[in-house]
Amino acid sequence: MASSNVGFHSLASCLVFFLLPWTFAEGGKLLVIPIDSSYWLSMRPVVERLRRRGHEIVVLVPEINLRIGLSGHYTMKTYSVPYTKEYVEAEELIKSLGESKFEAVFMDPFFPCGQIVAEHLSLPSVYLVRGLPCSLDFHATLCPHPPSYIPRFFTRYTDRMGFLQRVGNLLDFNYGCALCWQEFEAIVNASGEHGIVVFSLGSMVSEIPIKKAKEIADALGTVPQTVLWRYTGQVPPNLPKNVKLVKWLPQNDLLAHPKTRAFITHGGSHGIYEGICNAVPMVLMPLFGDQMDNAKRIESRGAGLTLNVLEMTTKDISTALQTVINDKKSVIETQPFSFYPV
Numbered sequence: 001m002a003s004s005n006v007g008f009h010s011l012a013s014c015l016v017f018f019l020l021p022w023t024f025a026e027g028g029k030l031l032v033i034p035i036d037s038s039y040w041l042s043m044r045p046v047v048e049r050l051r052r053r054g055h056e057i058v059v060l061v062p063e064i065n066l067r068i069g070l071s072g073h074y075t076m077k078t079y080s081v082p083y084t085k086e087y088v089e090a091e092e093l094i095k096s097l098g099e100s101k102f103e104a105v106f107m108d109p110f111f112p113c114g115q116i117v118a119e120h121l122s123l124p125s126v127y128l129v130r131g132l133p134c135s136l137d138f139h140a141t142l143c144p145h146p147p148s149y150i151p152r153f154f155t156r157y158t159d160r161m162g163f164l165q166r167v168g169n170l171l172d173f174n175y176g177c178a179l180c181w182q183e184f185e186a187i188v189n190a191s192g193e194h195g196i197v198v199f200s201l202g203s204m205v206s207e208i209p210i211k212k213a214k215e216i217a218d219a220l221g222t223v224p225q226t227v228l229w230r231y232t233g234q235v236p237p238n239l240p241k242n243v244k245l246v247k248w249l250p251q252n253d254l255l256a257h258p259k260t261r262a263f264i265t266h267g268g269s270h271g272i273y274e275g276i277c278n279a280v281p282m283v284l285m286p287l288f289g290d291q292m293d294n295a296k297r298i299e300s301r302g303a304g305l306t307l308n309v310l311e312m313t314t315k316d317i318s319t320a321l322q323t324v325i326n327d328k329k330s331v332i333e334t335q336p337f338s339f340y341p342v
């Protein structure tokens with residue numbers, strides 16, 4: 001009995017010994033490009049499982065990020081931030097990625113960096129995505145999404161819809177994006193000669209303490225512009241008439257509108273590039289990460305003014321906003337500015 005057990009064990013070890021190299025030999029080389037958000041928490045287990053199956057994995061992340069840390073499951077490569085420009089220019093990095101001979105890219109396609117890299121390296125990609133605005137994910141994948149059965153974003157419907165819900169879903173399906181843009185356009189049109197101010201603290205922060213929100217609301221009431229504020233927190237009781245709170249706004253489209261006079265932003269790299277491209281002066285309220293540096297750079301080029309979020313008063317906000325809107329000298333010769341990298 002004992003001897004047959006020993007025999008079994010050595011046979012098993014032999015099998016393992018011979019099979020192991022096979023498992024590794026079948027492993028591929030995978031480049032992973034996540035975005036720094038909670039969606040990484042869904043990607044990470046997939047990456048770990050792939051590693052356990054013997055694949056070799058490199059995760060490409062911004063040098064400053066909140067959620068993606070080192071791990072024994074993958075090699076991490078970083079690129080500097082703000083990255084929109086440096087990313088393309090990081091020749092060394094791109095060259096080394098090319099030389100690594102990856103077989104595929106696994107990415108979160110919410111921001112298009114992953115797709116650009118995959119296209120550049122001529123690699124097939126696999127997306128892990130919750131959804132993209134305007135059902136772009138369905139269109140891009142040619143995936144059927146009948147409105148009778150597949151609920152649209154923000155409708156809160158499930159796949160079991162009653163008649164009226166299906167009608168609502170159908171309308172949202174056909175007109176969703178066009179309608180919301182028309183609503184924004186109507187607000188912009190109604191703003192008259194003074195135009196509008198676009199205010200968003202980015203996709204990660206849309207709620208702020210109510211005390212701060214009240215101070216900000218008071219300041220916004222001191223300008224004649226209509227302010228479109230992306231904000232989902234408790235509505236400040238002193239919200240002035242010229243301020244419209246929205247849960248989402250088409251930031252780049254609004255910034256591109258000739259009636260847009262200023263952009264209040266936290267100074268994230270996407271936002272500031274959109275501000276620069278559209279030559280809109282900015283009031284910067286940096287919160288964390290690369291935002292302080294971004295804000296100071298924008299300020300040093302005369303494209304905006306930076307506020308200290310913790311210390312700013314109603315008066316500070318109001319003065320900064322009025323300055324960027326009215327004082328052409330202190331703000332920008334925005335046109336030439338848009339040609340310089342920050």
Ligand SMILES: *[C@@H]1O[C@H](CO)[C@@H](O)[C@H](O)[C@H]1NC(C)=O
Nearest residue numbers: 182183184185186187188189
């Ligand atoms: C806004 O104004 C433009 C230019 O006058 C016009 O073409 C457009 O239809 C208006 N849009 C809305 C929604 O009122």
